[in-house]
Amino acid sequence: MLRCIRSNGRPRQSHRRSPIRALLAAIGFLTRLPVPAGVFDGVSTRTQLAWYPVVGWLIGALLWAFGWVLAAAPPLLASALLLLAWVALTGALHLDGLADSADAWVGGLGDRERTLAIMKDPRSGPMGVAAVVLVLLLKFAALASLPHPGVALWLTPLLGRAVLTAAFVSTPYVRSGGLGSALVAAPRSASLAGLALALALCLIGGRPGLWALLAATLVFAFWRLACLRRLGGMTGDTCGALTELTEAAVLVVLALLC
Incomplete structure (x- = not known):
């Protein structure tokens, strides 16, 4: 491993490795794929x-490969x-946020503090269970209507x-000390570059890519507005719900239109 020396004589990792370490750390957080044990050390x-x-x-590429096998x-x-x-690849990370958000949105009765308090409860109520079942059912039905492998999988x-x-x-993070609080200060230019890459890949996907991009944009705009009105911003749970709602919407739209 490349190293350089600080002025106080202690070694530190070279900045040249930091992008790769950041990528591996993101893989370790968002998936259950194995990454080196020390990848989170020293990575903001x-x-x-x-x-x-x-x-x-990457998740999509693995699913596409599995779809090819099947x-x-x-x-x-x-x-x-x-x-x-x-679900196994992601460890149901975002499904948990969907369940908490569904419980909180109904049980919160429009009150911000009550909604945030319910989201902190680790138990899932009937609305949370129903939301997870319905989203998984939509995904399953859409997958059954799409070719395997296909562009929808990535x-x-x-x-x-x-x-x-x-x-x-683009959105304030309202829970101080929450899991996503450190992400708010992420370098804006790098994040925009990541979004530009996603846009380019959607364009490469052709007509399905454009429909998928439209569906994701509409879900994002609607859920962001709902979170701003109810909470004044996002939490980790509402971000998890955003991912699940976006994926379900994209799959349904592609199954209906492509």
């Missing part, structure tokens, strides 16, 4: 944000196995993580 959380679309594309399988079985792999997780970058760049 805010440097990971620009890599979120890349991690989404190309000859019965569509319903292939879709169920793809969805199982999808477009959907790509946009599901790109909206996280967009949310932290």
Whole structure:
């Protein structure tokens, strides 16, 4: 490993390695893929944000490869196995945020402090369970209606993580000390570069890429507005819900129109 020496004589890691370490740290946070044990040491959380679309594309590439393996399988079985792999890859990280947000949005009765308090409760109520079941059902039905492998398998997780970058760049984070509080100070130029990459990949996807981009943009705009009105900004749970809602919407739109 390349190293350089500080003025006080102690070694530190070269900045040349920091982008790769930030990417690996983002992979370690957003997925259950194995990364080197010390990858989080000395890596600022805010440097990971620009890599979120890349991690989404990586998830999509793995799902596309799995879809290729399952190309000859019965569509319903292939879709169920793809969805199982999808949840396993992410460790249900965003499904947890969806459940908490659904419980809080209904149980909060329009009150900001009550909504935030319910989101901190680790238990899931009936609305949270219903939201997770419905979103997974939509994903399964859409996957069963789409060809395997297809562009939807890499477009959907790509946009599901790109909206996280967009949310932290454009929206206040309202829970001090929360999991995403360090991402608010992420370098804006790097985050915009990550979003530009996501846009370019959508354009490469052709007509499905444009429909997927439109669906993700509408979900992002609607959910961002709802969070601003209710909470004054985003939390980690609402960001998780944003990812799940975006992925479901993209899959449904592509299944209906492409």
